Amino acid sequence: MNSAIQVIPLEWYLLLSTVLFTIGVLGVLFRRNAIIIFMSIELMLNAVNLLLVAFSSFLSDSKGQVFVFFIMAVAAAEVAVGLAILMMVYRNTKSSDINTLNKLKW
Amino acid sequence: MKALILLSSLGVISLLAEIFSFKKLLYPLVLLGLTVAFVLNIGEWNTNVTYFKMMQFDNYAVAFTSVIIVVAFLWFLMAEGFFKDETNQTDHYSLVLFALVGAVLMVSYTNMTMLFLGIEILSIPMYILAGSKKGDIQSNEAAFKYLIMGAFATGFLLFGITLIYGATGSFSLEEIKNAIATSVSIPAIFYVGVLLMLVGMSFKVSAAPFHFWAPDVYQGAPTMITAFMATIVKTAAMAAFVRLFDTTFLRVEGSWVNVLWVMTALTLLTGNITAVFQTSTKRMLAYSSVAHAGYMLLALLSANSYSSPSILFYTLAYSIGSIATFCIISIIANAKGDDGIHSFNGLAKTNPLLAGVMTIALLSLAGIPPTAGFFAKYFIFTSVFVAGHVGLVLIAIVASLIGVYYYFRIIIAMYFKEGNHEEVPVDMNHKLLLIVIAFAIVALGLFPDSVIRLL
């Protein structure tokens, strides 16, 4: 089986990643539930990962794929910390709605 | 590099302190460690060693690392109480030290990977520390906002890195630079990548319109952490920003300079103007820190031989000034239970020392001679002038004037308004710290050459 990058133009991957990335952005904008927002951010990161892999294949360069590992590591760390913070917030507010967190303003 | 290793080790050692119960020793140990790190770091001056083509301790990196370590040292002097009161003392120590590691990475990277990791290593402890007052809903909110916004911005930063990788086939600054220098036609995605990285970095330095997190987070986070964010984080981010844009992306200046121009103007004005109305001093300083990011962006924008030295000097001047103000604010807020401007009423009568140092620090932040802040602004203005952005200079002047307005509100409160005539108790070491900083501010103002010459 050929690598997809040999038959699919790079633009398509670019487009696909962009769409996925935008869906992630949309999720952040659209939702009030903090968990979903976190998930949307994960989606954004995955879109980036996908693009990296595509570039990596296209350029026949393994650095891109290695970079994905770092992104995964960071994503994992962020999620861990994020969920910890969310738990903490939940303990105090009994809500995961981001709109309840607007004491700091003006 | 030695400093980096030392700092990482210190971080790990502090984790062990709980287990092997030498918590009491930790504080002096950290101070000692920072001192040693400073010395080690200075030792790398002019060596210009590159490590794994991932980071390079050129003079730029050494200078900024020194600034970071010095400020961190002062910060630790100020923040002793912050650790003492905590149950998770050792965790805090290690998180702060890890953050410092991230900061050092950010000033010395030569590869996007290191930049990315540096940013994250700096950011993640900051997310946590911002929320370290677990029961305090404001602290929760700060951490939460910081995290979500930070992760969101990281997404864009990564997207940018990816696009640049796609266009040049490399993460190394050197190679990217070569690629765009040799390339006949630079692919469009490269420019988009640059702009997206610009967004990501602007977020980190809290430039408008990506600054919204800053005031809220600064206000909500524990004061000491705010001080850390306002000084070390900002310094590191600025240094990283310059390292990226004023060297690697300098060739494609045309694609980002106008954008940055507008953002700088916006940052200067938004930060300063919004600060005017604040009553909480902490929040006011948060806005002011946004504004200061604007000044530093000016130097970044001018992208000439003045940029690096002026940012170095600016970060130093701004950081020590901020440390002093945050220290005093926390003392006052602790004593009076409120960090509103009115808490400062009559301070000149009850605590002349605090008022005096605060005045010097504020004058420095406002950029009045002969303080360090003035020279900082002066160098920046010069660099912008050289770059020919006269319009921005005018905006910056207007912004500075507005800045004077809110800084002086505190001065006026201290010297003019009647307070409750109760002296605020101040620790001896805080007093010492403040005096040292006051002298440093004036000394830097009188002999700025010592720092400027470095770069």
Next chain:
Amino acid sequence: MITTYLFYLLSFLAIMFGSMVVLSKNPVHSVLYLVLTFFTIAGHYVLLNAQFLAAVHVIVYAGAIMVLFLFVIMLLNLNKETEPHKSIWLKASAAVASGSLLVVLVGSLKGASTIQSTNAFNPNIGLIENLGTTLFRDFLLPFEVSSILLLAAMVGAVMLGKKSIK
């Protein structure tokens, strides 16, 4: 050809599941859709000859991170459709904003075809051997450094997660 079709299919699924993540009302459903999205992305990885990465991806994301999410949702008892909805205006403006983001991104990303690969095509770069070499030679330093990151995150998560004992 099959590769092409697979690409279209996986792309379609990825976008659809991705949208479902954002649009489903129940957080648990979102998590499940996200897992599905991850699988489609893993499929893409395979298509791109990044087999090792695909495996890691599934393990880390679907196996670890998403479980963490589910765990938290269950722990916090968020599996109901309790989320108050944003007003229609906010939703519309969110849609417009992300829509325009999409437009400008796509618009400005034109011309990727000018990118030339300097290396000859090598189907093996995604193999563990190649990756390992790169990771532990060129990227050794970041690799080490990321340990600090993970350590910091761990310490932090623990610190925040545990009840404060006074």
Next chain:
Amino acid sequence: MINLVGLVPLLPLIGFLIIGLFGKSLSKGIVGIIGCGSVLAAFAISLGIFFQLTGQAEKSVTIDLFSWITAGKLSIPFSFLIDPLSSLFLLIITGIGFLIHVYSTGYMSHDEGFSRFFAYLNLFIFFMLLLVLGSNYLIMFVGWEGVGLCSYLLIGFWFKNTAYNNAAKKAFVMNRIGDLGFLLGIILIFVTFGSIGYHDVFEQAKNMASGNPVLTSITLLLFIGAMGKSAQLPLYTWLPDAMAGPTPVSALIHAATMVTAGIYMVARSNILYTLSPIAMETVAIIGICTALFAATIGLAQNDIKKVLAYSTVSQLGYMFLALGVGAYTGAVFHVMTHAFFKALLFLGAGSVIHAMSGEQDIRMMGGLKKHLPITHITFLLGTLAIAGCPPFSGFFSKDEILANAFENNKLLWFLGVLGAAMTTFYMFRLYFLTFKGDFRGTKEQHHHLHESPKSMTIPLVILAILSVIGGFVGIPEVLGGKHFLEEFLKPVFEDSSFRMVHSLSHDTEYILMGIAVVVMAASLYYAYAVYVKNKTLPAAENEELKPVHLMVYKKYWVDEIYENVITKPLNFFSDALHKVVDNQVVDGLVNGVGRVVTWFSGILRYAQTGNIGFYVFVMVIGIVLILCTRIL
């Protein structure tokens, strides 16, 4: 003696300093001696100078004292110029000044401000001497403003009285209006000639074409100064008000000396004026207008000093008429004779007032002849002199002016004669109402009437003698005399002499003289008929007057007009400037900037909603905009 000229102003200055600094601890006698003595000594030196000057060929001597102001090529020495004109004025000033000092020792003897008065007088003499002695325009200006200051101080001498203070202020300010013109004139002189020394300026001016616009500007500017100081239309209103000061002051400053400074200045600059016909015409017209205008007002005034004041204004007008028609000698001549008789009249009036315990309204007087014999006689002589009755001094000087005016323009002459007629009428009206008829004052005043002490009458007598014989220094050639004065002043007016060609035939001159005398006599008789024969009295304060009479009595409402046209609008304007422009507009703009920033800050901070969704939203919008730069 000329080398001692420095002492002339110095002595009064020393007198001023001694009296000013130690006056409190000195007795009135000593103050009087110092005050009079210093002026007497100055007079003596002046006499010496005068005789030395007449005796020597060199008619113009400059004495350098020290370098005063230097700035680039502008170099102004503090130096004095002795020539016939200044030496003549020295004599007038110190001479009459001395007499008035003596008079003042009597007149002011009961005043608590005795020493202050003498200090001021001495200071005045000092400045007046500077004015005439200076060898350049700036020294003249120093004296010019200095006498203005003394005038201010002396008019407001009784400083508790607000009206007096107002009068003093008015005098100072009005003078300053003129002074500005003078100052600008001096500057223009410097700009034009590169110097302001008389010698340099006149030497250069001589060679300029007649009608040169620069000269016209200079002379007109200088003349503005003269208008202020010498109380010409339209800047004359301060002088009648200046009568608020003690009477010797009116005599010395506001009649004999200071107000003639304008004449001195024009005469000094004669060459400049001669070369600018327009300025000459202006001077003549302003002069004659003032002469007539003031004379008409004088006709209806009831205050003894006011009448004299308007008379002074009128006579000054004559002098300017003389200057304007080129009769510089005539003008100086009239200055001299006027100094004699007007000082005499004022001092006489002072004596009357002294006797009347401060009463100045002639409606309350009458029949003082028998109570104040010396005053009466001297006053009568003064009146005759001013009326131009031959052979009193006024006759000669006025005649010379009228003859010159006739030569120049018949209309000027006619108006001059008309003015002379009015002069005669109001002066005799004054004389008759004061000294003839029955006493109309209160019992108390009547009881108190007495002749003044010797210190006051002796000066009167001396001045009366001078008024009578003073004219003989300038007997016109037509009457077979020799015009000593003209001879004496010749070096000064030499360069302008081409304007002063006497072309009148002797016959014409006789006719003119005759007409003047006849008119004078007729006017005198009319006054006699009205006030002595018919015993008409001026209308009382509450009596209704006919429009014309009222207009003249109210001095054409000039003061009111000035008040409403200048003072009030200025105040209103200033107030508006202050309250509206300065506070609202200018400061409003400044504060507005601050307010806008604050307001904007108040608005802008609401952007910081605290809502994460919003922050992200703005971020996305920002990114979209940034990326737009790539596709646009």
Next chain:
Amino acid sequence: MITLLLIFFPLVAALLLLFVKGQQVRNMALGAAIIEFAIVVFALTQYQHGNTTQFEVNYNWINSLGISFHVGMDGISLLMVLLTTFLVPIIILTSFNREYSNPSYFYSLLLAMQFALVGVFVSLDGFLFYIFWELALIPIYFICLLWGGENRARITFKFFVYTLSGSLLMLGGLIYLYLHTSGTHTFNIQALYLAGQSLDMAHQGFVFWAMFMAFAIKMPIFPFHTWQPDTYTVAPTPGTMMLSGIMLKMGTYGVIRWLLPVVPLGVQDWANVAIGLSVIGIVYASCIAIVQKDFKRLIAYSSIAHVGLISAGILSANVQGVQGAMIQMLSHGVNVVGLFFIADIIQKRFNTRDIASLGGIRNLNPQFAVLFLIVLLGSVALPLTNGFIGEFLLLNGVYQFNAWAAAFAGLSVILGAVYMLRSYQSVMLGETNSITTSFPPLSGSEKGVLLILCAAIIGFGVYPKPLLDIAGPSVVKLVDGVRLAMGK
């Protein structure tokens, strides 16, 4: 070395004073100020008359930016330093009138201000000049803020920001010039002159406005003056005197030293507007002074009028104008200090400065009335007082620029007399009233100050030559250079 001593002696004294407790500090401050004055007198004896810069000291300061600690004095500087050091002891002496809280801070700030002012006048480096310029602002701000009157927080703040905005623009101008210096950039005054003169007219115009704004605000020139009456009124009297007597001269000095020779073409190009504003300001402020009720405000407005003339004279760029400005700066310094002191004496005794409610003081204390009158006459520029020399020369200078401007400016001669005499009459003359019942005799320090000032007023009016000679050659040299560059 004398210059260094002159600059730093007050600073050292100021720092030492901080450690002195009690009211005796004022005697020490006075002593320090007198010593400083003595140093200047000594410098005068060492000064060789001529147009050269003497007592020059030049140390490297910030090498990398071409900034050096370069100071020295020519006649112009020396005269300004003389004014400063002459007035400061007098101002300190006037403060003996009142007891100030925290006297050590008060006097320390006064001396610190002197330090900065002297620095401004002797700087030969653009950057150094700017630093001293700004340094002068801080002590006076605190003097006003800590010891001022009603509303001081708002008013002094406005003052601070207003002045600061001007000086930031000036800084912009200086940096611009600095970047146009040839070779290694430097702030050396001569280099800046060359740099400025090498610009074309349009660019000189920009620099002109950038720098002139700073000076115009400091002086202040209409319409940048609105901070001034408020600040003068609200500041404690010694502060007002420092502001009006000396600090204002920073602006005029700046125009002479840092504007005319730097951008001669800019000056030439914009002189119409700048002189126009100055002259409008003269009449404007004079008119407003007429209707002032508060005596201090009246003086404040009169000061605007005076300084407008000075500015117009300088900008006329001829020897008479500039020389007149030099003299008038001195005279104005002396006169305005005298007037403010008189206002203070009156306020101290009657607790009011309202002109209308006073009256008849002359009856109570003729001596005071005479001294007041002399100061007043100096202020209305009567000949043989110091004010006249300057005013004559200035009008002369302006006249050479434009006759109508001079005529219009000359209106101040009239209006000045109007408002000054009006206030004098209202305050001093007439009958006493319920407020002015008694006038405690002048204290020794009061009498001393007024006598010194009056002696200066008359002395320099009669014999201004020494002063004119100090600055004269330098002024001629400077103006010749400027006119040469203007092509005149």
